[in-house]
Amino acid sequence: MCVADGRPTSVWSDAEVNKTPVQLPTENVDDARGDGLELLVLTSAMGWPFTLFNTDTAADGTPFQMMDDTDVGVRRESVRVWNIVRADLDAWLVRKEGPPTPFVLVGSPGIGKSFGVGSHLLYELLHYAPGKLDVVTFLVREKVFIFYLPSGGEAGRVERYDKTPGVGRIMELSDAGKRGYMILDAKKYVDLPTDLPSESWGSIVLSSPNKKNYKVWDETNMGSRFLFINRYHAREMKAYFAWMRRADLAAAEGNAAVRA
Template sequence: MFERHGEGNGENGTSPASTVPQGLSRARARWVSRSGQPAATCRRLEETRRPQWTLDSEVKDVLLEGELVVELIRLNDFLREHCGPRAVVDEVHNVWLGVFLMDPDAYVQDQQLLGQILDLEVYQLLQRSQKLLMDTMKLHERGVHRLEQWWGFERKDMCTPLARLKINAALKVAPKEGGEEMLEGFYDSVYNARWHHLVEVPEGEWMGMMVREGKPKQSWTYRAVGGILEKDDSVEQSGAPRPRLMVLTSDKGWPYSWILENSTRDCYVNCEVERVWQIVKDDLTEWFSSHGESEFTPEQRVLIGMPGIGKSMNAGSYLLYQLLHYDVKKLQVVAYRIADRTFMFDKATQNVSHYIGKEAGLKAVEEFSGRGMRGYIIHNVAEPIHEPFFPFASQGMVHDCGDAAGGECRQRT
């Protein structure tokens, strides 16, 4: 009755028949592979036909590989097959099996029968498949269709532990190294991102909000307090409306979203995101000042997801935009690294090159550094395993630990 996805269980290496519940011989005879071959044949071919996962593999295939297919049958058909001919419910509760799996208590009122169902190994396997199917749908709704898109997905905790385990296991065996790939039009999209801003405007006794095109005439002002920049609310805005939010729109999105689908094209900049840029800009000013230039070591800073920063979606994207607009005579290249991907922005040629894997990214940075080019690295630490790398003294760096609970932009020691 129930087929399995794929040729075998990709998680534990067992054959389809090996996990069939004991005493279910009738069902076992019909558990075949997606190709329609008998289970015995699948066992013989399993070792040579296991999936070879790549970064282009479908998340759906990874999650459902080796799992039972929830067939389009009625609940009573399932009960007669596995609990006996008298184990039935009334027609009102005789729903599709997939509906029953989502809420068993609602459709089986007999507690003794319900307990018998819940103890069935085939039921437990079907529940497992149902949960993985739900995980697949959630990921698809958020634009995660392929393995490579999982790297930059920031809501991994919305999936079940089993789903995360299967995806991460597939990523471990998927080839990750790749050469240079030029991304046409992406440099211009980021460099020419369009500005809008949200301002407060008085409306009688109330304050309203208005969206305006372009940059605001007055932005936020900061002052140094104990070596840390803080927003200075005491500075008057010369009568100009106070900005509450700035928005940068890139037609092709931002680097963190280039491995996702249906991701936002907007980068939201509030006073905290702007504060991060002011800190980095001060570092650059010191770096390129005339005194001690030959001995000065660029700052390496850690940005730990404090409230208002917006992780890489805002802070990292905004830093990239500002660094691309920084004087090209002083700063020639910007690297944006997320997960196992490195995007190299060559300001001289106004091109973006894309590299997969740590070694490929390091070689790219080494090549630019070897040509005497100065650069800045933005490293979004998507997962703890994606440790930052600090390869050369001619690079400034911010690495964004976006999942941390709190903190500040500070120098790495």
Template sequence: MAVGQILEEDDGVEEPGVPRLRLAVLTSDKGWPYSWEEDVSIRDCHVNCEVERVWQIVKGNVNKWFDTHRGTYFAPKRRVLIGTPGMGKSVAAGSYLLYQLLHCDAEQLPMVAYFIGNRTFLFGKIAKTVSVYMGEASILRIVDGLPDRGFKGYIIYDVALACRQPAAGLPCKGWGMIVVTPPNKNNYYSWAKQTGAEEFIINCLEENNVKAMCAWIKRNQIPQKQAKYWKEVNGCTNKVGPILRFIFGKQASDDRINACQQAVDGMNALTFERYLYIGYC
């Protein structure tokens, strides 16, 4: 998929004889930062119209930032991307944002940082380097001095650890930042309030998006096996919803159903009231 190409949202209108593009796949031989944290190799980043919509929102603000005249101060918007746990926002939206930001003009945006877990990956686009920092304290000292040296940058902060908000010093002066998080306010609320961050939601996949993913995963199989695989995944989706972490295997789906049943059985008035205030998409 070429940089700048756009996956459009399905408006229900298709040109006769022209199938709508449902999915684009970005493949990295070294995997994506999300998989590095999980110590697994996830080479494919699946991009659908929702993932593209997230980038277009970020891109609009980044372009305004680039168009600001030299000497005029412009603070990029801070944003919080909220999505259902397990739906793929980290491995898809987080990775795609990184891909696109790394392909922005290096002179205009020379630095990109990706925070996940206890590690931060700092990409220097002009020198074409990537540095890895353990813990937030070390990277905070580094990025805090970059704006004074004229380096613009953008931070992707993936809340991979429960109830851990970004540090109060993020982002550094003049940098942009987006937090990728499930709908648990303990992960972002204080930081968002302090920085005036704008919240928005990434929606779960539609059926045709999941079907396209199945077609890609089984692209080297005969049609009969592709159809069987889609039937299995679709059955799991009907039971647990379009949550990628739980639909591409019967065991994962069954475990999810059992966990949900246990949560319902153990619910009391207090937990019921708490769940009323948790958003969903």
């Protein structure tokens, strides 16, 4: 395996990601897939909402460990989820075919819903068709992050709230006619708010299979569409751990970037 800097000339096609595996891959067998691209990595020196933008830093202020807080691994399953969300956005905001669909994404703990898919969705939503969305919000660990997209020459910005005032701010934006999309990380110890504008804003809940996490939300938002994230392919796991190993080497060398 090798690492390439920059954006790939092409990511996986719909046909490559919109499929459900019919059998488990054979262990220790490298099945070539497509163009060989196995994992995309999104890097943010500021971190991501899932970690509350907390990152460990070295003496010079640079992120100390890659992959833990600053790097998000994007695999085919994450792109598949985004394709579904994007199609719904297009129907709602571009073709004006009706209100947005509330989604619930279900997957096993540790499979990469909150940090992986959640962070990837945030990135894609912030880069969605200019002028179509005004804000994107992320609820995680009793905190609400509200991302304002650039508009009318005004730069984008982000605000952080505790959950209750954050929900209040979202309602104010909705009442003001702003168009938004909500990402909500459901945990057993965090009650999802039920007074959100899910009929007029897009939304996706990220949850484990524990129905208690999203039961009230599902009952409140009739017509929710459930999505299910599949397990890692063997080659994706190899790519993931190869990238983590690079992070270990970088840390051992005093955090020198190893990105060749």
